[in-house]
Amino acid sequence: MEPLIESFNYILQNIINALQRGSFYAVISIGYSMVYGVLMLFNFAHGDIFMVGTYIGFGIATLLLATFSGLVPPPVIFLATVVITMFLASWIGVFVEVAGYRPLRQAPRASAAITGLMIGIIFETTILIMLGAKRLSFPPLMETVNYHIGGIYITNVKAMIIIISLLLMLALHAFIQKTKWGMAMRAMSYDFLAVPLMGVSINIIAPLTFAVGAGLAAVAGILYGQAYPILDPYMGVLLGWKAFVAAILGGRGSIKGAALAGYLLGFIEIFVATVFPSTLRDFIAYSIILVILTFRPRGFFGMEHSTKLRL
């Protein structure tokens, strides 16, 4: 019986690992999917918006810890960091839309994609110039407690990452389904041409979409900083690409799909490394995804977009 329990624990431990990994992919890929839904373009700067959000979070957390540490309970500092960072980072999203994508709305789609890549490089080098190449260490916003429950190890940080990510996604779902702004976004993704005729301005909805995406990425950044506390100006690149893969896998423009595919990606990565030699992890993991996409080229929840006209 003993080995059976052991291997059960082993699987359970890896499920928790995968949930943590998948949470980041899910939250970040939602940002890709939302922008695609509204503007039909992939914002390739999103990974770097996540990076900038992490750095902003780092700044706010350091500032708040220096000023209020010991005066207010840690959860308050954590919450304040999240709220302030979300607010500031959403303006980064607005900036990217207004300065980068808006002038190119009539331009060929390839120009917009390239712009995204350039904005990403500008962000990376800006951080590099401002802060230097030195690695920064994200301050812990709470004391790490490691729980050992029946052969499984889970820290409070890990639990928090999984729970907060789920709450964020539920909140986003409510925002899109229940508010007027959300309705405008859904309408925009349904028909890009007719919606402006109803008095909904694309110049408000588009930046709003970017702002929400950037805000989510920034919260993911703070959580990332708690789990992997070493900051690097290029940290958004790889994560951004993987989140992009998740957005495609989930179905372009589908938020539900992006979230689901994000977790799926986390599970594939973790379990491939568990079963196969870890050297082959990315090779096998992304081959599996390639196979999935061969059979479902539009992803899990992809919509038919071929009839849509562009302004």
Add this chain to the structure above:
Amino acid sequence: MRKIAVLTVVAFCAAMMFSSLAFSARKTIIKIGINAPLTGDIPKVGEGSKYAAQMWLEDIENAGGLEVGGKKYEVELVIEDNESKAESAVKANTKMITQDDVLAIVGPQSSKQAVPAGEVANKYKTVMISPWSTNPSTTLDRPYVFRGCFLDPFQGPVVANFITEEFGFTKAAVLYDVASDYPKGLAEVFKQAWEDKHGAGSVVAYESFTTKDTDFSSQLTKIVKSGAEVLFTPQYYNEVPLIVSQAKNLGWTGPIVGSDSWGSAETIELCGEDCYGLFFSSHYAAAGAKGATKAFIDRYEKTYGYIPDDVAALTWDALRLAQQAIQDAGKLTGKIEKDREAVRDALAQIKDFDGITGKMTFTEEGDPIKCAVIVRINHQGEYEFYGSSCP
């Protein structure tokens, strides 16, 4: 239109003739190239190299130049950033050799850059001394490439012996970056040495990841389950804190042992108390140093505000080796190819060079024979001498 074009070309050629490049041929300036990772994955390594080089230059300047064959020459450093990338290191070496006319190059530091950059230096017949690269391929079959440190085939067994003697363990796990020359090479050497000692299969988990990964949870879960008693991870200082804290969070309780790449001044800054009490093999230990080593450490700390790591000390030694070789060459002709060759021959002849990281004599391959140090990170976060192993 055509006239303007012709005029521009003529003007450009004229400008070239009077530029400082053309003049520099008349007055010989000794240029030393520094190929260092000032940005990228390991910027602290680049910073240490730069600071050590600046200190060395200060000494030369205070002496009124470098004396070769009774004549004093002005010395200039050409510092190039290789961004911790192999291709940029190759580009930097090519530029320094073909455009800047450097007499010798110190760097690149890590094997990932030093192995490909050494190819360029050797092709152009320019002396290159990598202070910190421990991968054998860096100097292998390259008469113009030297190094300032011991090799991984030596370091791997040192670590394996140390763990065996210190803890008496027989089962080890390895976690390394498969996409980087240094960790990959050292992981292989360690595995070999460990299995030679404890039999095939005694490395019970041999797990890898790729550069830029930050999540090692699946590999570490595997390692914890494997029943390994010790974890060896030859990674750089930006990955060490992540590996150590994630391992602890997944229930790892055994010791974690590293290699000389841990020796950066920033490891402790980033890792904090998680790393206290851990061991790694290195080139020197700052805490408790004596003599010239201590003088160097004190001077560096006074100037730059922190204790120099092994990279800085090795860069210092490499520059002094280059200096010695240039002086031993006897005279400079001003013909760069000829001078480079003379410097190379002089460097290969150096015996018992008294460096701050130990005595050095080069082998046929351009590798020094020197001792390794086992460092313990004590509970003040200092690198403490724990033991040493000599070939």
